[in-house]
Amino acid sequence: MKTLISRGTARFDKERLILAVAAPLLAVVTALVVTALIIAATGKDPFAAFSDMVTYGSASDSQVYILNKATTYYLAGVAVAVGFRMNLFNIGVDGQYRLAAFVAAVLGGALTLPGWLSIPLIILAAMATGALWAAIAGILKVTRGVSEVIATIMLNAIATAIIAYLLQPEQLGQLDNAGTLVSTKPLPTSSYFFTMDAGPAGQVWGFIVVAVLVGIAYWFVLGRTRFGFDLRTVGQSESAAAASGVSVKKMVATSMIISGAVAGLVGMPTLLNDSHQYDNSFPVGLGFTGIAIALLGRNHPVGIALGALLWGFLERTTNHLEFQGYDKEILGVIQGVIVLCVVIAYEVVRRYGLKRQQQRVGAELAAQASAVRTEKQEVAG
């Protein structure tokens, strides 16, 4: 009987693996087919478009672009995923990272410390700002029962207004010499984060190392600690978690704060590696990109990384498609189709897997029952 069970689990694992690979594969293939149809409908050749995407996207400077973009997207994805694991929908990542980047940029511009001291200070300030901004929504949720979705959306708008108010020439901003661009005081060169030189292809942002560390920390804390277990339990069933002695309110507030702290990091690659100042051209909407990427990656640290890289690849290559005369809206279409396909494919595969599992368990139970019966018969005989 022992062998029967162990054989069963071995088969079970293999099947789980196949199912896990099947879902994203199914999604990508479907997305490709749908996109091809859409491109064909605009009267262009989809295969020429795909081949251009592959050639252009695999060039070395494209790889650098993709890695740099993915660094930011990965952090955004993780920030959203922390909330998702807890059944919290932190739409406020967008406002949290912008406010955090702004505060960090102001602090960074004012500091005249050596780099080894100022860079950690800037990063900590950003994380603290993001955490505080998210904490408002977290505290409102646990004390007054305000939905975090509504609270964070409102806080996004408030963050935009606060930054717009403070980023004025007479406040914390300064005008450039053409009088058209207002920015915070630029960071001194000592506060620049290191970059990895890739020759003519450009420079890979050193912040990618921090992103990887955040990914490892995310995996470890959620999968390997008591806290992570509590967090996932609350996410799956609040009543069960409460019954096993977990304070649900405390967990909600804490995970919101962690999500906000990670969100605070989202603007850091841009600030420390690229723009070195906060101005009106600072990227917006990364929090929403993070939601799509967390969905794509199924909240898994590796999945989010793949999603972030895919997003970077799509942006790089569709920018070039516009250059080749394709419609520039194609990027939005492809991204939308992929997210939809992924969500649908995972659900389809999950249901199929569940059905298979039920059938197999049923079959095994039947086999066991008949085995027991024959044993009994043997004893009797």
Add this chain to the structure above:
Amino acid sequence: MRRVAKISAACIATAALALTATACGGTSSDNKSSGSSDSGKKGGVKIGLAFDVGGRGDHSFNDSAARGADKAKKEFGGDLKELTAKTSDTEADREQRLSDLADAGYNPIIGVGYAYATSMTKVSAKYPKTTFGIVDSVVNAKNTDSIVFTEEQGSYLAGVAAALKTKKDHVGFIGGVDVPLIKKFEAGYVQGVKATNPKIKVDVQYLSHGSDTSGFASPDKGKEAAQGMLDKGADVVYSAAGSSGNGAIEAVSGTKGAWAIGVDSDQYNIPGLAKYKSSILTSVVKNVDIGVYDLIQSVKDGSPKTGTNTYALKDGGVSLATSGGYIDDIKAKLDAAKQEIASGKVKVKTTP
């Protein structure tokens, strides 16, 4: 689950290795070095135009630049390539746009809008043989022409016109985004109104703030803001808001006796706005087309314009459109105001 994680980790590692291995390969510009030779037509200019958010068809700022490029293309022959910014753009996207154009041999390459300032500083250094042009900002590079305008002077005249035309002593200003550039428009307009009649009330509203640039491309927001001002009693509304201004003009045309003042292009003559042209008093024309055309012509003639070139009121860089003839009756007063600015008697503020 653990095994899945292991296998995906292995996949990532392989992918990363493959990536680093190929990273030694060519950049995208090496791959398609043929790009510049396949244009075929010799003698013409290859104009690269990188638009700001909104792009061709915004009836305003971008269209004005497009007109200059169209005119140059018609006269000199050649090729015109247009790319348009997205609201989600980062520095890297803008750099890519400019580099793609430079790689394909476009010369000159014109960034329409101050958003291209930082990326152009980087890209122009990488392609020293290409001439770049930037509208509304200053890039200090040897091969770059910075095309700037004295928007506040044109707006001052619009303020004078609004003050002379209002019957309710109440006018409005709608700005796209509260950035310094648009504040120049506001500053000039308000000063012009107050200089003519200090009792007139000026409502000022911005459609979006800070890093949210949607205010330049949301006709619905423009319409709503204009409607709000009309409801409060304003009867002349000046909007400096890119394509959002179209919405403001639409709202104004629904109120009898109210006037709209357009911006950047002569909006009276824009076919897309023909329905509302009887409500367009005048437009503060910012002759981006002249700046763009001048640059293209200079490149064609072999002596590219560089440095900062300011297009002011006195040399026709900014002006008040007279199409429709609605401001003919106050022409004398407007000319007097223009004279005062040109002579330096009146200094127009650039910040409100």
